[in-house]
Amino acid sequence: MRTILYYFTGTGNSLAVAEGLCRRLPDCELVPIASLVPVSGRISPEPDRVGIIAPVYFSGLPALVADFALRLDLARVPYSFAILTMGGSGGTPALHQLERILTQGPGKRGLDAGFTVKMPGNYVLMYGPPNDATIGKILGKADRRIEEIAEMVERGVQKRPRMPLFGSLVQHLIYPKFITGVHDADRKFSVDDRCTSCGLCVRVCPVENIRLEEGRPVWLHHCEQCMACIQLCPPLAIQAGKKTEQRQRYHHPNLRIKRSE
DSSP states (O other): OOEEEEEOOSSSHHHHHHHHHHHHSSSEEEEEGGGGTTOOSOBOOOSSEEEEEEEOBTTBOOHHHHHHHHHBOOTTOSEEEEEEEESSSOHHHHHHHHHHHHHHSTTOOOOSEEEEEEOOOOOTTTOOOOOHHHHHHHHHHHHHHHHHHHHHHHHTOOBOOOOOHHHHHHHHHTHHHHHHTTTTGGGGOEEOTTOOOOOHHHHHOTTOOEEEETTEEEEOSOOOOOOHHHHHOTTOOEESSSGGGGSOOOOOTTOOOOOOO
16 A cells, blocks of 8 residues: 655654654655645545554644645545654644645545654754753654554544544634744744854755855745755754743754754
8 A cells, every 4th residue: 555644853852753654654755844835735645554653732833844744735645644643742732723724625634543763852932952861862752653653544444533622722812823934933043153154044944944145044934844944954043032041952863864965
């Protein structure tokens, strides 16, 4: 059976889940959602299975993923599912959001199953990562969870999580404000004198939101708040206010970073 996994990632958590799942499913293809931004109109895949893998932002979907879902037609896909990664909670409300978008979209077809995987949080604007031992435990549990999900996907399990009250409130009260200002939220980013003009921030940004001007990064205000630039900067030169100066950085240990052209 042929499977397509559409994924969005910033610091590697959702990519690690996608890669782990793809290793366990035969005839599996990985497609970055960001690569489909230039593709206009409806997206109509026709494999046996389609999976959507993405992080959770304030109990909701990243803007890019929500826009992608609006164009995704699953009418000819026998089995569709989603896996959302999260540092805390909020995965179930985001799954319900994805379901609503898909059923209102061109294919009028939602998900057969929805899953969540807890991963180390990366939202450095609010907190730092756990210690190394805790990260190791979280990633170990995530690997086992991916194994479970792969087995359920192979069997075509139907699974729709129930909406928790707290997650619903967070999505209702906080997510709209976040998503309304997400693209301009890069205005809080700055770069200090540790910058070496390596250009890694430009290369890791999944939506090409950064360019170098006179050797320094400049943000272009179509940010997704994925945290790739600030988390992956080798000299820790990118900040978002004074609080981030004191916080450790995080990316998934399996993330392969291209450091030069």
